[in-house]
Amino acid sequence: MVGMxxxxxxxxxxxxxxxxxxxxxxxxxxxxSKQVMSNMLSGSRMINAIELRQMADFFHVSMESxxxxxxxxxxxxxxxxxxxxxxxxxxxKSLEIADEMADMVLFYARMRSNAEELDxxxxx
Numbered sequence: 361m362v363g364m365x366x367x368x369x370x371x372x373x374x375x376x377x378x379x380x381x382x383x384x385x386x387x388x389x390x391x392x393s394k395q396v397m398s399n400m401l402s403g404s405r406m407i408n409a410i411e412l413r414q415m416a417d418f419f420h421v422s423m424e425s426x427x428x429x430x431x432x433x434x435x436x437x438x439x440x441x442x443x444x445x446x447x448x449x450x451x452x453k454s455l456e457i458a459d460e461m462a463d464m465v466l467f468y469a470r471m472r473s474n475a476e477e478l479d480x481x482x483x484x
Contacts, residue, residue: 369401375419389418
């Protein structure tokens, strides 16, 4: 799943482009530095509710529209998305193994939960 901050950042970047505005314009309107704005839109700093309200006001849109995923957006596996940034084959293989192990752990947890529910039905 894509993180909410990434959704907001993508929506803000799209609105900046559509309105012919720059990140500096938005930073000035929010009363923050260019660096802070850059960090917010790159994901290295979270966007808080007050800043979200200010951004919505700047673009004359609702806060909800800034938090809405674009239509047709796919649910992204975070491990697979991150793997695109991995440089070495050994690191990529390690992430693939970690992803497979996480899937196995989740599968086992679901199976155990289902087995416990089935046991209850037989005890009655």
